[in-house]
Amino acid sequence: MSKDGESGRYVYCIIKAQEEKISFGNIGFQGKEVYTTKYKEFSPVLSDIIFKKFDVEDEEDVKTHSNVINEVMKEHSVIPVAYGMVFKNKKLVEMSMKYGYKAMKKAMKIVDNxxxxxxxxxxxxxxxxxxxxxxxxxxxxxxxxxxxxxxxxxxxxxxxxxxxxxxxxxxxxxxxxxxxxxxxxxxxxxxxxxxxxxxxxxxxxxxxxxxxxxxxxxx
Amino acid sequence: MLILDDLLLRALGVSVPGLDFVSTLELLENLAYKELYNPENIKNQIKENQMLYEFGEISKYEFEDTKSRLIEQLKFIERFEEMNLSVRADILT
The missing domain is CATH 3.30.70.600 (Ribosomal protein S10)
Structure with missing residues (x-):
């Protein structure tokens, strides 16, 4: 994963979407845009971020993470991602989507709607x-x-x-x-x-x- | 220099009542420490404190006060575990 000060991609959750990119507005960490990329029928919901340590005791950060998920949940079924998951670059996000694809398909069947x-x-x-x-x-x-x-x-x-x-x-x-x-x-x-x-x-x-x-x- | 300690004696199948007693006391002390400094217990107390506040059973002041005390305890335990202070090192052998 990333080190302090480096840029990365913070992943909030995974949704199922047809669109290449959906924007949820500038509601992410550090006021950044929350958007989706695409891997097959799934789309990780993420925002660009300057890496820092995510502590569960940091109420503001935990709140930002859940606010984003709540916003996404208004329109989509979500597979939640653990708080504090930052990937160094887009390629690593894609790689994790590739390795997790089967598990995500299974999970989506459970949580859809x-x-x-x-x-x-x-x-x-x-x-x-x-x-x-x-x-x-x-x-x-x-x-x-x-x-x-x-x-x-x-x-x-x-x-x-x-x-x-x-x-x-x-x-x-x-x-x-x-x-x-x-x-x-x-x-x-x-x-x-x-x-x-x-x-x-x-x-x-x-x-x-x-x-x-x-x-x-x-x- | 060879120092005969209770572990070596036990490995040799020798039981020395005095040493056994000390060993039992150490075991009990360790168990007591583990219970007292169990991070899961503290985490449960943090959750309970939050719950009692949400149910309106304690004031915001009591909630904040207890929360900061418990978080301090938790940090102390985590540092304690990182340093592995409960493990005795025999420096003379």
């Missing part, structure tokens, strides 16, 4: 835990939400207060149905706190690693 939605349920402070009852609630949440989604992933329960932390892959035209289901659960279990978020690009359902020694590579 679908979005990721997140649901967290937390228990009230000083909640009197009854593990059996909590397991029942959790099963009910999961089952009901699974019925209105294409796929789901349980994520880390990083706090003892968390009863559920899951991501759901939902058909774009069924988001309202999913939201209604969440609302019904929220009304039924009004002592629990719900956090319903999205739509996100489907990070939890696509995991492609290309041209990287470690898992932090192109994915």
């Amino acid at each position: 679908r979005v990721e939605l997140g649901v967290k349920v937390i228990l009230p402070k000083d909640f009197d835990r009854n593990e059996q009852k909590l397991d029942q609630c959790k099963s009910e949440f999961t089952e009901r939400l699974k019925q209105v989604s294409f796929d789901s992933k349980n994520l880390i329960l990083f706090s003892e207060r968390l009863l559920m932390n899951a991501s759901f892959l939902v058909e774009a035209d069924k988001v309202q149905t999913f939201s209604d289901e969440v609302e019904q659960l929220r009304s039924k279990y009004d002592s629990f706190k719900f956090q319903y978020s999205g739509p996100w690009s489907p990070y939890n359902f696509v995991d492609i690693h290309i041209l990287s020694k470690q898992k932090g590579g192109f994915r």
Whole structure:
């Protein structure tokens, strides 16, 4: 990859597009234009950049990365790329597209016309835990939400207060149905706190690693 | 110069109760360190802090305060791991 001060191409995500080039405006890092190039039916969404270290703690940069993806998602299904992926030149981007082509085809089948939605349920402070009852609630949440989604992933329960932390892959035209289901659960279990978020690009359902020694590579 | 240490004795199949006890204490100390300085634990606490703020259970001040403390801890652990300070080097052998 690139060194500090060198120029490179920052890749935000991959979309499917017919056009040779689509411009999303000057919304990229360092105010640069976000545009697409083409590899077969796929188009990496990128911007030119003077290379620097991308730190996950840099909230502004993380925000820029997600803003671009949100903008692209308004019109396209996206295969997300990990935050901080900079390629030295266009040729390396093309090479990674070539090596990742099969995986991208597979991933696009999964994410096309679908979005990721997140649901967290937390228990009230000083909640009197009854593990059996909590397991029942959790099963009910999961089952009901699974019925209105294409796929789901349980994520880390990083706090003892968390009863559920899951991501759901939902058909774009069924988001309202999913939201209604969440609302019904929220009304039924009004002592629990719900956090319903999205739509996100489907990070939890696509995991492609290309041209990287470690898992932090192109994915 | 040959220094007989607990590892060599153990390799020879010799068990010295005093040394074994020290070795067990070191093992326990290492486990305690690993638990205390586990970056995953700190990352989970950072996420929990964010979640409690988003749910309105803590103030912005508490959130920022806890966040900067946890990030400092995480950086310290990462430096600690890079330097490999928990590994003892026998410089006399």
